[in-house]
Amino acid sequence: MKKLVLLFVMFAAFAVIYSCSHKTAPTIPSRPVEAVTGNKPDTADLSSSDPLVAGKAIYEIKCTKCHQKKNISDWTQEEWKPILNSMVKKSKLNDLEISQVTQYVNANAKK
Numbered sequence: 683m684k685k686l687v688l689l690f691v692m693f694a695a696f697a698v699i700y701s702c703s704h705k706t707a708p709t710i711p712s713r714p715v716e717a718v719t720g721n722k723p724d725t726a727d728l729s730s731s732d733p734l735v736a737g738k739a740i741y742e743i744k745c746t747k748c749h750q751k752k753n754i755s756d757w758t759q760e761e762w763k764p765i766l767n768s769m770v771k772k773s774k775l776n777d778l779e780i781s782q783v784t785q786y787v788n789a790n791a792k793k
């Protein structure tokens with residue numbers, strides 16, 4: 683009887699070791715790798731080649747350092763000119779960023 687138990691235990695141990703070492707690696711479904719700088723309009727992408735996307739990102743990231751996001755359509759393009767002029771100086775934007783944020787503001791200003 684003892685031998686039978688020992689045999690059984692050995693068999694069980696072998697079965698466990700065998701099944702563990704022969705597990706196939708889990709298959710990870712391959713997903714397409716998304717580019718970091720995509721052209722998704724609703725993600726803040728400061729380096730986007732689309733001025734409106736970059737402009738929006740600048741507006742949402744750099745123009746909210748001192749105050750909440752201002753409602754762009756509260757001012758017309760004309761009214762925005764002096765405001766933006768002083769704000770881009772406050773935000774220390776470079777020429778490209780100024781151009782991008784200006785295009786974004788103009789596209790969304792009060793008509």
Ligand code: HEC
Binds near residue numbers: 749772773
């Ligand atoms: C260094 C701080 C600072 C930064 C950066 C900044 N602002 Fe301002 N902004 C102010 C202050 C101070 C006021 C006046 C108080 C207020 O309205 O909150 C103001 C006011 C405004 C107003 C209201 C103007 C009015 O006539 O009522 C708008 C619109 C505005 N900012 C847009 C922007 C935009 C767009 C940017 C990014 C290009 C920006 N701000 C970045 C400090 C800043």
